Amino acid sequence: MFEFTTFRYLQIQIFTLTMLFCSSGTLANETCLEMHVIQSVPQGFLDEKRNIVGIDFEVLQQLETYSGVCMAKRLMPIARIWKSIEQGQHDGGLVFRSANRDPLVVYAAFIRHAEIIALPRKGLKIDSYEQLHKFSIAKTRGTPLNKRFDIENKVNVVEVTNYGQLLNMLRLGHIDVVAGSAEPIFYNLAKLKKNKKDIEVGEKFVLGSREKWLQFSRLSANLEHIPKLQKAVDLMKEKGDYNRIMMKYYGRGADSNELLKLL
Known part of the structure; x- marks a missing residue:
């Protein structure tokens, strides 16, 4: 009886180890x-x-x-x-x-x-790229906009973490213009208005597309x-x-x- 029980125990242990080995091998082969x-x-x-x-x-x-x-x-x-x-x-x-x-x-x-734009606060109008030189501009950190904008040092640019911060800075009057992808800019603008946060903007100026x-x-x-x-x-x-x-x-x-x- 003892020999049978011991043998059965060893069988179960070997089976369990085999299943674990096979399972580990399967997981290792699946790339995530x-x-x-x-x-x-x-x-x-x-x-x-x-x-x-x-x-x-x-x-x-x-x-x-x-x-x-x-x-x-x-x-x-x-x-x-x-x-x-x-x-x-x-x-x-x-x-x-x-x-x-x-x-x-x-x-x-x-x-x-995706359309890339510059959006000024209310009262400002951008008719040409050169006008950007006289404004304070915010964009998201590490995000290129267009070749001319990215290489010029004449543009006064502040970088922040996300688009929500951009629009808040514009709303509070800390900057003149936000620049970036049109869709998240207008998405966050609509979100501010939905939350009863007063913000007025001018007309967008298209910088290009990406x-x-x-x-x-x-x-x-x-x-x-x-x-x-x-x-x-x-x-x-x-x-x-x-x-x-x-x-x-x-x-x-x-x-x-x-x-x-x-x-």
Whole structure:
């Protein structure tokens, strides 16, 4: 009896160890990409339950579903994203294309064009680029706007963490102009008005447009997944998922002119 019990015990132990080994091997073989979500409303932020939500987060969720490629998504400020990309500390994410960062990344898939604007406080009018030289301007840290703006030292620029801060600074009269992507600027402007925060603005001045891409660090060990993700981006657009996500956060047509009409 003792010999049978001991033998049975050993069988159970061997079976358990075998299952653990097989399970560990399966987990080790499943690659989960480390992907950033830009920490800025409405691209990526925490809801009231402390869950990550936002446009970029939902887009990555959709790409994960269509490609079957596991993604661990985390909020990161834009300035930290580029340092991490350069050092290969995470795989990639959604971010605007920038020529001076071409050596750091692999452009996996084009997402969309975005209008870049300068928006003055009420009473100021911008008719030409040269007029920007006489204004105090705020933009988000680490975000290129256009080639001329980025290389000139004649423009008086203050950098902050997110678009919410930009609009608050404009509302309080600390700066003359905010500059950046039109959609988050008008999104945060509408949010302030909804919360009964008085803010008046002038007419937008278009600086140009930029391309948003799914980008990977050149040091990523998971570049072989790019073809799957390219197909997933195409499928997401074909099925209308990207427009649906944009509409969810921006409302009628994700367009700055339409957003301005809502104010």
